Amino acid sequence: MVGNHKSGRKPNPEGSLERSKKYTFYVKEYATTNSSGNIIGWTEDPYFQWFKRHHGSNWQKMVRAYMRWDVERWKKKSWWRCKCEPIGILQNWKHVQQRKCLACGSYYRNADRIADMTILEKQEYYDGIREQMKKDKDVR
Ligand SMILES: [Zn+2]
Helix, strand or coil: CCCCCCCCCCCCCCCCCCCCCCCCCCCCEEEEECCCCCEEEEEECHHHHHHHHHHHHHHHHHHHHHHHHHHHHHHHHHEEECCCCCCCCCCCEEECCCCECCCCCCECCHHHHHHCCCHHHHHHHHHHHHHHHHHHHHHC
16 A cells, blocks of 8 residues: 555556545535424535436546546637747646747747737738748749
């Protein structure tokens, strides 16, 4: 066993690079009272009961699946990657409110890069696009 015997961690077989860590997950219960107002029983959150009914013994797997789905969705919507080395948990993810990485100079979108250009740089940029469009026309 890993740690003390109460940790609930599964043993780490030699060579395995993953293990499970136990978190306590609280589920709300609602009291049932009799006519005198005394508590005679407790009922689990109906959503949790239905969730277990739906997914059976897979309910924890489904919680983990939902977590991955939520994180992926949030990352796609609110985060972008710059060209820095991916190090640590945040790696090279930047929040969309940060339009430019000050370390590597990457921009969230091309529009943000253009917005930061001087008038001269913008002229050069659009001239380049115009020239490329001419070339593309000539090829056809
Ligand atoms: Zn960067």
